[in-house]
Amino acid sequence: MRINHILYTFLFVWGVFITACTNSFEEINRPQTGAPIVDPDPMFTRALVTGSGMSYQIWQPIHQTRGSQWTQHWSNIKQGFTMDNYEPQLGDDIWHFYYSRAYFAPLNLNFQTKKLIEETGGNPIKMACARIWNVYLFHVVTDIFGDVPYFEAFQNLKPKFDPQEEIYRDLLKELEEAVTQIEENENGGFPTFGAADVLYNGDLLKWKKFANSLTLRLALRVSNVDAELARNYIQKVNPEMTIANKDESALLLTELGSQAVTHEVKNAMGFIYSWNEVRVSKTLMDYLDGTHFGGVVDPRIYQYVEPSTENDDFVGLENGQYAADLGADQEYYRTNYCNIGPYFNTQDHNVELFLLTYSETQFLLAEAKLKGYLNGGNSSSEYYQNGIKASFEQFRYFWDGTEAISPSDQEAYLQAPGVVFDATKGLEQIITQKWIALYGNGLEAWAEKRRTDFPAISPLKYSFPGNSDMPRRVMFSSNELRYNRENYEAAVARMGGNTQYTRVWWDGGN
Secondary structure (H helix, E strand, O other): OEOOHHHHHHHHOOOOOOOOOOOOOOOOOOOOOOOOOOOHHHHHHHHHHHHOOOOHHHHHHHHHHHHHHHOOOEEEOOOOOOHHHOOOOEOHHHHHHHHHOOOOOHHHHHHHHHHHHHHOOOOHHHHHHHHHHHHHHHHHHHHHHOOEEOOOOOOOOOOOEEOHHHHHHHHHHHHHHHHHHHHHHOOOOOOOOHHHOOOOOOOHHHHHHHHHHHHHHHHHHOOOOOHHHHHHHHOOOOHHHOOOOHHHOEEEEOOOOOOOOOHHHOOHHHHHHHHOOEEEEHHHHHHHOOOOOOOOOOOOHHHHEEOOOOOOOOOOEOOOOOHHHHHHOHHHHHHHOOEEOOOOOOOOOOOEEEEEOHHHHHHHHHHHHHOOOOOOOOOHHHHHHHHHHHHHHHOOEOOOOOEOOOHHHHHHHHOOOOOOOOHHHHHHHHHHHHHHHOOOOHHHHHHHHHHHOOOOOOOOOOOOOOOOOOOOOOEOOHHHHHHOHHHHHHHHHHHOOOOOOOOOHHHOOO
């Protein structure tokens, strides 16, 4: 839904003082003279907005310089950015903006939201929505780092880090319980967050479908290391109670550049486009231009990719360019290779920031059915085709209303060699098409690449010495070593190290 004026109330939640666990976290400071308790609604708004990753300060380190480059949606052309060469970098930036920054970090904001709900009467509907959003936030962070503070997070100065396996088990339990909590109380007269809910505007059916679809994502994520855990939760999901169309997708609309009161709610990809820091990776381009699919062009190319200014053609760039080359002739890279396409590169439209879409949900159902985890529903092939069609529907029209993807182009693509479903290659096809559909969500594409090893990505032109393989995680923030050393060291020992190649639990780690 559109972020309206309620969003800006979070700019002056002056009655609440929030700090990170490593920055002298204290209880909410409010007057002791009978002053009203702070309303949780604007706090939840802020948790949704910052937690969506809309701000370029979060979006850039998660998607641009890491996920979207490591999974080879994009290739870097900014000389000073070296993570596309797999140079190890600490995760201070992500940890700061997502976990520890006062007044901004969504995990902390959502924790405060839940406390305020409890202090203002314990509204079970609001609590259920905050619980579901908490699952979304924590799965993002644990997928990036592995073991993180979870059960004690924000409750004391030095929380212990919890094993990712325990975190995931609790996340799945929380989703199940939150859906039940809504079902048991939705007719009880409890108010929703209403307009403060900038994700679903208080629509509880959509919240339940989001939770069920998120259950599919999380359960399949652990399926390689605990198939029974995955099966147990997926079997409980009714396919008809998952995200069933674009309108039910979990997404936020960015504000128009001319109207937004802060950069934090503008389109991050529009900034990246104008800064000329990336070009579309040759790996992705080879899927879009028909190289892998019998010459049949993927019509999403016209939305995903802007033709090169030099030749008005679709040309992808190898990942891992030499920094010296990038510095020597920046204009060559800007003009000869393709920048981000028109659907994403604008500040003049309310661009959709996709968190969990109808398309992804169909691919999740396709994989669950393929693995025999899903009761009822369609065939794996039907879900697979629906996932592609749903992605086409997301990008069917240009901003001027003209058609970017015609029915004939869509049908030609669905019948292309390598696209037609082949059960013997089912998982590879499902994940590859999901990877294409996840363009713009580099974090999720990188997670699926780690989990399944699909699709194949190309060796870098140049990789940082000793780091020729795609990173498997982001290294812990230096602040945790500085302020929470004992618990930090226990987590590092349990995980088997703190490198970008130390695997998280669902990726085969400890």
